[in-house]
Amino acid sequence: MASQVHSLAQKVWNYHLLNDSLEKSDCIFVLCSNDVRVAEHAARLFLDGYAPYIIFSGGVGELTNGMFSRSEAESFALVAVDMGVPDDCILIEPQSTNTGENVLFTRALLEEKGLDPQQFILVQKPFMERRTYATFMQQWPGKQITVSSPPISFDEYPNEQLTYSDVINVMVGDLQRIRDYPAQGYSISQDIPIDVWQAFEFLVELGFNEHLIKTKPAGS
Template sequence: MKLSVSPAVLLAARTLWDFHIIYDDLSEADLIIGLGSYDLRVADHCAELFRRGFAKRVLFTGKSGNWTGNLYEGTEADAFAARAKELGVPEAVIMIEPAATNIGENIRFSRAMAGSDVRRIIIVTKPQTQRRAHATARAQWPQVVALVTAPPTRFEDQPTEAYPLEMFIHELVGDVQRIRDYPAKGFQIAQSVPASVADAFDFLVKEGYHHHL
């Protein structure tokens, strides 16, 4: 990772990263759900989990958001599905949900497509959105057991050419605010935010990392 921020900013960003990641222990499920984004490594990980037999169906969800409008020719879900097919996932087992524009819609629209026989799901997302996905699924799809995971990407390797370090830090900050605010709106379950995370959040906002709030 090319360092273009101060050591103090980097340390605070790592604190938020550590808070956001979960990596549930996985077991066999009815469906793998890949949440669309700028990060095709999520699609790669969905394909790997499929090959390893964790589920027999894969659903990709996502329209185009603030970060991907110019990144893919079609929707995030279409791009992820194409990548999974390149990696050997049969087209017949892939479902595409092309309308969701946020994690709440990812979950609700996937629930509507999945069918009533789905009881256990594996949600695959970016490492830093695992906690949001966890909280959203439990609030908006409580009927299923929802396991959450992500590609095993290191903090240093998460920024990409299309989504560089400073944008990545803005995202980390914005998701802490959503974890705080969304339970009152019914979007997520409530979660405790440690003091160290709250302090890192406040510091980064003061440093100007507030574009995703």
């Protein structure tokens, strides 16, 4: 059973990864969470010269309530500063609580600052790359984007904050959102291969359903 779960989960993990090639951009846009490895990755991209400034976006979400002493964005920014990113190269959006708000609130912040970047590097957890892309393209069309995440394999990803089971639950839930959210206007449509959706269904049958959203029955 464990090997079957691993095989199914690896298939879903691989689908979420976009494997974009990075190039120098106008800014690095970090969608914050409970995983500070994302902040570290974004800081390394900045220090490697990929963009002149970083935006950290995130308030307090379901998974970070009580984890940090301040917003996700402020906590991630501190990680970046500790790694050598100058304060004046950081913008903070500390109110958003979901991916759509990350994009909309950051868009408003940049407009308020008189900034109009055309090319973005979006930084996110590996298993949220595809949904981040689909959400951004819906909420802020007309921009050039690439998506990046810490170069960590599925087997290496679980840590003190996210167990093996947690990771599977979240990425199964994200796959459901990739399918359902376009109809609600939250994101653009993404093709989901049959074998990937079958892996989703098997994992749900095996009990990995904690991050699923409730859907209305057909015809309701």
